[in-house]
Amino acid sequence: MNDIQLWTTIFVVGTFAVYIYVAYVSRVSDTAGFYVAGGGIPAPANGAAIAADWMSAASFISMAGIIALAGNGYGGTAYLMGWTGGYVLLAMLLAPYLRKFGKYTVPDFVGDRYNETARMVAVVCAIVVSLTYVTGQMAGVGVVFSRFLEVDTRIGVLIGMAIVFFYAVLGGMKGITWTQVCQYSVLIVAYLIPAFAVSQKLTGIPVPQIGFGQILGELEALQAELGFSSYLDALVGSSQMNLFLLTATLMFGTAGLPHVIVRFYTAKSVRAARVSALWALFFIALLYTTAPTVAAFAKFNILGSSQAGTLADQNWFEKWASVGLITGADGGAITDVNGNGAIDFMGSAANEVLINxxxxxxxxxxxxxxxxxxxxxxAAGGLAAALSTASGLLLVISSSVANDVYAKRIRPQATEKQQLQVARIAMGVAVLFAGYLGINPPGFAAQVVALAFGFGAATFFPILVLGIFWKKCTAAGAASGMLVGLIVTAAYFIWTLPAESAWFFLGKDPILDIAPVGFGFVGMMLNFIVTIAVSQFTKKPSAIMQELVEEIRYPGRTDLVAKHAEE
Structure with missing residues (x-):
């Protein structure tokens, strides 16, 4: 065992032991604890858990890679702007009102605000969003295990599945929340320490956000010398329309993610939900302001090594190539052999070296x-990011099946013990399915996650906004809008995604050149149009529901809101 394997094993085993211990101590025996941690998590801890839940393997593992390697630095910032902007949108526009409404899950809100048909449609949408999203997390787990512990990707995914299953099933939302507090601590330390160290080494300034500016000029010069397009120019390799659509899809998709929304139900009160949002924004900003610096430093080092000799001379290159995540003819220098400046590290045949x-x-x-x-x-930080989000997603699936299908539709008289049994069985099935998708993912982690955000934008965001701010939005309108958004967006993904990614993708040309990762915005607008149009001609909500919708937007806990939350 080499030094990297040894230290990776120490950190991974140590952190996994902590997660399991915390889950065991936090185990629950009632549905309130399983679904929303009893609504008693302090705001700073809830903020850290929200940040860990929200910052997935895509944020930790893939985002800096996209900024550095997918076209240029400017184009990759769509992920930064979309994900952070979406969180602010969620925290300010939706979360406090949903918390005041007082239900366990997004389908629970939909069912109470609209009707049972809309609830069932929301359950289907929640499962689709969550399974798509969790695929990227499990794929990230496989990457970490295959490289650092030299374990087969499939074995790595199975280990991750086992750990998540144990602490999620045992502790429910309460166990997951406190485990995610630990996971956030691990992932942020793991992200910041290397960034500080590399910044000090390259620039003499230990703060990467400051040191970052010192190397941009040199990075631009390296790009030009090796024939690459500018790292800082706008819209290189991407149209203005697709950059806008991707940013908007990620933003509105973030505000429609059920596993993030449910986090605000774990706060003690509406005020605590708002404070939790502020803490989460601070914790998220620590990573998101550092990601562009990690991208620039890593690309500077890669291009510098290529300029000095060949990448094949680098020890890291050989090890990543051995697990199939770097490919190329001979591992030689990176050059623009076409001379056209249009380099895409992930797929252009013009490159001698393709870096995942x-x-x-x-x-x-x-x-x-x-x-x-x-x-x-x-490595331990990457696993923490993937597992923290995976557990939240699996809980959404579990609670949707147990609370919104079993307890609300199939067996309303079910005891809490029976509901918990169904929730744990549903989570077990979801873990198995997520593991299969993690072993056979239809793309790299951030790409798969972007598709999940597309589903979130096209299904949940419109009916949540209209459900809170338009008291005459009807059940038929909401159900129709969600179905149209889901079906049209899924159909576009199937039509355009490469056929080699999965057997059911067709790999056809995009319509109007719209990239699939940005199509969720189009699905969302169709959802809005259909929901509003159908609501004009269908039965309006009851007078009591319209009054309740009015009241949840105002400060204070009125009698009507209090009575509804207790039901």
């Missing part, structure tokens, strides 16, 4: 020449 987006953050300590303990710490 998912490896950049995980490889950055090795690329920067940092010692083995930091490499092992980053």
């Amino acid at each position: 987006n998912d490896i950049l953050v995980l490889a950055s300590p090795e690329i920067g020449g940092l010692p083995a303990p930091i490499v092992g710490l980053v």
Whole structure:
């Protein structure tokens, strides 16, 4: 066992032991604890759990890789703007009102606000969004295990499945929440320490957000010398329309993600939900302001190594190539052999070397020449990011099946013990399905996650906004809008995604050149149009529901809201 394997094993085993212990101590025996942690999580802890739940493997593992390698730095910032802007939108526009409404899940809100038909449609949408999203997390787990512990990807995914299943099934939302507090601590330390160290090494400034500016000029010069397009120019390799659509899809998709929304139900009160949102924004900003610096430092080191000799001379290159995440003819220097400046590390035949987006953050300590303990710490951080989000997504599936289908539709007289049994069985099935998708993912982690955000934007965002701010939005309108958004968006993904990604994708040309990762915005607008149009001609909500919708938007806990929350 080499030093990197040893340190990775120490950090991974140590952190997994902590997660399991916390889940055991936090185990629950009632549905309130399983679904929303009893609504008693302090705001700072809830903020850390929200941040860990929200910052998935895509944020930790893939985002810096996209910024550095997918076209240029400017184009990759769509992920930064979309994901952070969407969180602010969720925290300010939706979360406090949903918390005041007082239900367990997004389908629960839909069922109470509209009707049982809309609830069932929302359950289907929640499961589709969550399964799509969790695929990217399990794929990220496989990447970490295959490279750092030299374990087969399938075995790595199975290990991740087992850990998530144990602490999610045992502790429910309460166990997941406190485990995610630990996971956030691990992932942020693992992300910041290498960034500080590489910044100090390259620029003499230990704060990466400041040191970042010192190398941009040199990075631009390297790009030009090797024939690449500018790292800082706008819209290189991407149309203005697709950049807008991707940013908007990620933003509105974030505000429609059921596993993030349910986090605000774990707060003690509406005020605590708002404070939790502020804490979460601070915790998220620590990583998101650092990601562009990690991207720039890593690309600077990669291009510098290529300029000095060949990448094949680098120890990190050989190890990542051995697991199939770097491909190329001979591992030679990176050059623009076509001379057209249009380089795409992920797929252009013009490149001698193709570097997978998912490896950049995980490889950055090795690329920067940092010692083995930091490499092992980053591996543990990547696993923490993937597992924290995976557990939240699996709980959404579990609670949707147990609370919204079993308890509300199939067996309303079910006891809490019976509901918990169904919830745990549903979670077990979801873990197995997520593991299969993680072993056979239809793309790299951030790409798969972007599709999940597309589904979130096209299904949930419109009916949540209209459900809160338009008291005459009807059940028929909401159900129709969700179905149209889901079906049209799914059909476009199937039509356009590459056929080699999965057997059911067709790989056809995009309509009007709209990239599939940005199509969720189109699905969302269709959802809005259909929901509003159908609501004009269908039965309006009851007078009591319209009054309740009015009241949840105002401060204070009125008698009507209090009575509804207790039902």
